[in-house]
Amino acid sequence: MKLAVIGFGNAGGKITDKLVWYQQAADRDLIRSAISVNSARVDLARLEHLPRENQILIGQTDDRVKGHGAGADPDLGAEITERDRHEIDRALDMVPMYEIDAFLVVAGLGGGTGSGGAPRIAEQINDRYDEPVYGLGVLPSKDEGGRTVLNAARSFQSFADATTNLILFDNDVWRGSGDSVEAGYERTNEEIARRIITLLGAGEIDSSNISEHAMDSSDIRRTLSGGGVSTIAYAESKEVIDSGGLLSSLRSNGTKPLDDPDWATKVNGLVRQAVQSRMTCPAEIDSAERSLIVLSGPPEALSRKGLESGRRWLEQQTDSVEVLSGDDPRPGAGSLAAVVLLANVTDVPPIDALQELGVKAKENIEAQRERREEQFEELVTDDDDALDPV
Template sequence: MKLAVIGFGNAGGKIADRIVEYEGETGRSLCRFSAVVNTASVDLEKITHIPRQNRVLIGQTDERSKGHGAGADPELGSELTRQDRPELARFLDSVPLHDIDAFLVIGGLGGGTGSGGGPVLAEILADRYDEPVYGLGILPSRDEGGRASLNAARSVQSYTEETDGLIVFDNNAWKDGGDTIEDGYERTNYEIAKRVVTLLGAGEYDGTTVSENAMDSSDINRTLAVGGVSSIAFAETDVDQSTRRQQGLLSRVRSGGSSDGDDVDAATKVHSLVRRAVQSRLTCPAQVHSTERALVVVSGPPTELAQKGLVRARQWLEGEIGSVEVLAGDDPRPGSDVLSATVLLSNVTDVPRIDRLQEQAVDAQSNIEQQAAGRQDEISELITDDEDRLDPI
């Protein structure tokens, strides 16, 4: 799939930047256009891999922001984006529409700019272009507080309404107690980039071996087209170097390819890896049986990509989600030292984390309203005398 990737806000910008970096490190061909949009000029300076001319500052003429951010206020983030819609529209004219299959808007959902402005950008893109617009939303961890939970719960609704499908990554599920805050974000951004690039980059010819069971953008679009919230499963295993050399030699000297025993071993390995991916940590934990559609990409050295294993994995996953809407393909990477399985679970409807997030958000909103209601009385009591004999100047 060929993408126009746009990071919105601080978290979204860093992740978009990491996706471009990871794409280059792995020799993939995915991003035909990349950009970041922010209300804080300082955050744009942290971007290193997206071209400077594609770093867009909005809200700099608004007295509430002046280029210093939205202050974790999604209403302000949304308003600043709408105000600068003409400037954004002119910038988007530089997107090579002839060379992309979809847009991907990335935003952190707990702050102000990404949570409020990202859905507005998605709305602008959907109004202007025919290409699908997908979202990648990052849920805050619980220790980021009630305000972040409230912002995220509201933003999930906005992103799902304005995009053709929202892929969710839950920071709370990936938090490691031993990480510093900075190291934690670096690690999770890498994990996000690895999954997004491996999944969405499948099927694009970049000089590598042509896939036997090709996965292309139409397959990804079909899977995500049902909308709602999606999660990504991933697992990988190292490839034994001696096995790779032996299989490579056999493939050159035998017209019939590997032996039956090799085929069985490779098929079992692929099938087991897909099962391990689905049964391990998802980008956002969800009940797999609530999935509407799924897509499987197995990536690695061509000698490891057993078609029988893919068939068995697809059949197993159909049983797990109770649907025949499962697509599966391979992604040959001759220079790779690992075999990986990436599974897109689309329109999952049983997501405990989002349910809990909504509960936290309702509590947070109730507390904010109660505090606001009593605050004016407390201020009045503070600044006036008991018998109300003093008048203000």
């Protein structure tokens, strides 16, 4: 699937930067255009793989912003996005529309520019172009504070409505206990890039072999159609690169048939492992409307029987016949990966918790505002109200 990627805000820009890096490192070719939009000049300066001409600074003429960010205010982020829409439109005019299959708008939902601006730009792209607009939204950690949680709860509703489908990533699930803040974000951004590139890179036409059962971008589009939110499961086995490992033993007398029972079992187990391990955002499997399995790795390791067995198992788990599967041959790949897209999930515990915490945060903020107004009034007024202000 060929993409035009728009990263909004600090987190969105960093993830877009990482997507570009990972695509190059994995020898993929699916991102046809990538831009980063931010209201903070310093955040744009930290990007390493997006060229300067693909970085858009908005809000420069607003006295509240002036290149220093939206101050975790999503309403301000939405406002400056609307005001500087012409700047973004100029960048979108450079997207080679005849080469792309979809847009991907990426944002962290807890800040100001991304949480407010990403839903607006997704809505504008939807109105202007025929291609689907997918979102990638990062939920903040609950430890980041009530204001951040409230921003995310509000932004989630707008972002989900504005996109063809919203893929979620929950920071709380992926943050390592021993990570520094910077190292934690770096690691999670790489995990996001690995899953997105492996999933959406399936079926791309490049130097790879095209197998009889190759995944196609139309399969991905079908799975992500119909609105809603989605999560991605992933598992990887590096056993194939061991000199004495399983794949080398299969090749002892030339390449052994792909439907060898041992290898089929390995592939089926990898699909199950993916779904039963960490998803990008925890969700109940049986609440998925549609699912898609992509098996990516050395052509010799892509067992058709193993993939079909994994697909039947997923149909049973989701109680749905809307399960597509295919492979993504990567000659020379050092590992075998199974990525499972669970689309249009409706039972997502982190979203339920986010909305509950968001309501509480809103109530607390309003109560604090009222209390401070009363305290300020007491501060500036004498006890007997005997003084007349100048």
